Structure formats: C-alpha cells, structure tokens
Amino acid sequence: MKIVTSEIRVRSATGPDVVDITPNVEEIVGNSGIETGILQATVLGSTASLTTIEYEPGVIEDLKRAVSRLAPIGVSYEHDQAWGDGNGYSHVQAALLGPSLSLAVRQGCSALGTWQQIVVINHDCKPRERHILITIIGQ
Amino acid sequence: MKIVTSEIRVRSATGPDVVDITPNVEEIVGNSGIETGILQATVLGSTASLTTIEYEPGVIEDLKRAVSRLAPIGVSYEHDQAWGDGNGYSHVQAALLGPSLSLAVRQGCSALGTWQQIVVINHDCKPRERHILITIIGQ
C-alpha cells in the first residue's frame, strides 16, 4: 500500500461559485499509479466546500440558489456585526456543506457516475484562489 | 495494513427514499478481517447520497421532509428547463448531502451509536438500483 499527495489551485469568482476540478483530480489519480483505494480531498479555508454534482449550467445555477437559501446574503449576521467582513453567509454555507470529500478509487480512477463531477464551491464574498489538497491511499 | 473492497447494490423507490444498508456494510467489515481502521463508502451517481440516522419510520419521514425543503419538488429548476429530466431537485439535494461517508472501524465493526444506522438516500425522480462502493483500510 502507498500514499500519494498533490495540490490543486483554481481561481473562483465571488461566491457561491462552483468550479469543476474533475480533470485535475483525474490527472493526479492517473499519475499516482494507485489502482484501488481511496481519494481524500480537503479544501483549505473556512469559506469553501467540496461536493459532487452534474456539471451542467442549469443545475449549477439551481445549486447556487439552494446554497443561498441555506444562508442568504442580505440578512443580518452576528459575524458581520462583530467583524465587518460581510461574509457571515460564506462561513455558514461552507460549514453546512463541509470542507472535504472522499471517493473510492477503482481501476485507477475516482469512482463517479457518468454524469457526476467533483466541484469546489467558493462561498466567499470575493473572488478567491482555492487550494485543494489531494491524498490517495491504496495499491 | 491492508485494503479490502466490496460493492453493495440496493433497490430504492422514487426519491427521497431512505434505505438502511447497515447489515450489508457490517457483513463486509466482518468478512474483511480488519479490526482497526477506516471505512469509506461512495454511492455512484449524482442523485444519491449517504449519511447516518436512527432507522425508525417516524424520523425517516421527518428526514424526507427536511430534504424536500432543501430543494422542493414542484418549483422551477434551470436543469429541468434545459434538459426536461424533471429531476433538478434530485441533483441539488444530493449535492448538498454528499455522495460519501467515512466511519472509524473498531473491534471489527464500523463505529456507530446504539441508535444509528448507515443509509443511502435515492433523490432521483424514479426508482433506482443504487451502487455503493465500500473500501476498508486498516489492520
């Protein structure tokens, strides 16, 4: 059994913005030489999250709306009153979705359905470069 | 340290439908010979998710209602207008809950509370057979 690590850096627009990182992840898995195991992805920071979705413009827009309902822009946040950051909603959205994602690795690829992509969501109130750490363990 | 893999296939009704897969998972863990480690479960496809809950009919109904509030049936989705699939809500619900679950393995069992079961949720607008990949790493 072995362990392979890598890092992905992607630009993202003002949140909620959803960026497809599947090609980046698949390249890392392909280069790892690991056929069977698990892949763990961690996005650094408290205003971003990771999940999977069909990366199709319509449903991405639907996801943004649902995420915005969880913690809407334009209502009062204690965080903003204390710090004036203006990104109280960003922290809450990111905490609800979570900063990490694990997937099975099979036949040298991460296990995904046909219409399923790995995405990072920037929830912050400004554009951010997001850093995702990839760890693959297997054989 | 070693790695053991397996796959679970279960039938599910029109979403949101919640299926208990704890017996299936426990059988795999028991057969793996792994006493201490982690268990990773990945459900394939972008209209399903994994979590844990007390598998009791009342609270399962409560969970379905809460999931349906996150992305209700019967409102307009961009996904449906573009593709006519009618399952825009399914994609959004699944992305918010996430396609994977990890648990500690201790004393040859997955670590769960007394009233806690592992469930797959089918969010799709039709019955689906759902495939869950299980990976156990440990010793």
Added chain:
Amino acid sequence: MKIVTSEIRVRSATGPDVVDITPNVEEIVGNSGIETGILQATVLGSTASLTTIEYEPGVIEDLKRAVSRLAPIGVSYEHDQAWGDGNGYSHVQAALLGPSLSLAVRQGCSALGTWQQIVVINHDCKPRERHILITIIGQ
C-alpha cells in the same frame, strides 16, 4: 505506512451547541508521528455532527440559527409522536450535516486554513458528553 487511533470526549450543552475540538485533534496528530496522510474523525451517535468553521462567537451563533432553520424546534415531528423523545429535530439536523469529517495531514498537522477550526455539534435536546473517534493513516 501506519495507523494511529485515539478518542476525544467533550461535554456539550443542549443543542445546537458547537464545541471546538481543534486542540484535542492537533495533540493527537502531533503525538502520532505521522507527517503525511489523512485524519478521519467519527462522532458516535445519531444526534451529533462534525464540520469546520471559524470558531468566533458571532459566526457560531449564525451557524446555530442556520442549523435550526434546517429542522426547527417547535414544529411537529413524526419521531416525537411515535417516541415522545422530543428530539426529532436533533436527528434530522445531524443526518443532514453528517457524523464524520476527513482532513489531509501535512507536515504533522491537520490541514486547516488560518481561521478554520474543527468542531463537534451536539444537536440533542439535552446536554451530552460526545465521543469522537480519531483515526490517522499515513507515514
């Protein structure tokens, strides 16, 4: 590659209550001797969850409000009508957030942003001691 396990026990108030367990986790990672790998945390029981957030009183209050919107106290739950536990909302909140968290381990620490802490959320309708199992795999 090696595996190190430990357990954290923390007291928590009536839910939703959010407790910072970052110092506990970092001590375990530091003592593990593992520089590179993954950390898996599992909270036992069906009325608790794990995530990360900036542990700042304002945004913790914002998170509690958002969690309470997902499954409010004071509405009718099937679980409560069947069992009279009064914690239907606790089960639903915990199932939506999930009982586990994985993070990358790098340079002997769990990978977190500058303003990002690991938290356990007690969703139960009474104070609870929560047990979190930690598993670290790496080298």
